Amino acid sequence: MADTITLQVTRYRPDIDDAPRLQDYEVPLREEWAVLDALNHIKDRIDGTLSFRWSCRMGICGSCGMTVDGDPALTCGTFLVDHAPGPVRVEPLANFPVVRDLVVDIGDFMRKLPTVRPWLVRDDEPAVDDVEFLQTPAQLDEYKQFSMCINCMLCYSACPVYGIEPDFLGPAAIALAQRYNLDSRDQGAHQRLDVLAGADGIWACTYVGECTTACPKGVDPAGAIQRYKLTAATRTLRSLLMPWARR
């Protein structure tokens, strides 16, 4: 195995650069090094002006997502040896505006997320000390998969629909809505219906499935969307046939 590997890294400062360019950096090729370790090596030893986000180095914070050799990936969980002999291309996540170098602006997701009310909605509001909301393991299993989302945005980067229709609510926001819709303690599914079943919600998804392929946490946002399509269609049918019934 060679001692070093070349990283081709996007450099771009939108305020002064006309276009992004790739810059080559030679870094040690170590078996235990992830792409993020190589970027930190560049930052610490070669070029302190390189900008990228990271925090936990263990697949938890969701902030180190980038495009590695064309695929969206968590750079803390993507190892250099798997891309040897290189070069390894490291670019910002696709489908998001670039703030600088490898840092993208995820403000669009942050604005959309609250519209699906990603929290437990209750008709009653009992004081926390007064009540326990008991839940069986089977009830937990209903939504647990969707609760594993770390907001890493790999699914948005992989989604061709989001790429051409930026108003699309997107995979993670819908999966997170389902995380609460399927929670036995939640009573707010009817409050999420209009956004989820609206023109920019589930029906915009053409079930390409790239979101699920890209997801590093096994959330299966494509599955969440298809499941909710069935729920929304059933609710619409019920409201047509039984307009007096609660949505």
Ligand code: SF4
């Ligand atoms: S659904 Fe998966 S890929 Fe999308 S933001 Fe959540 S963890 Fe990341």
Ligand code: FES
């Ligand atoms: S640094 Fe936190 S997920 Fe990679």
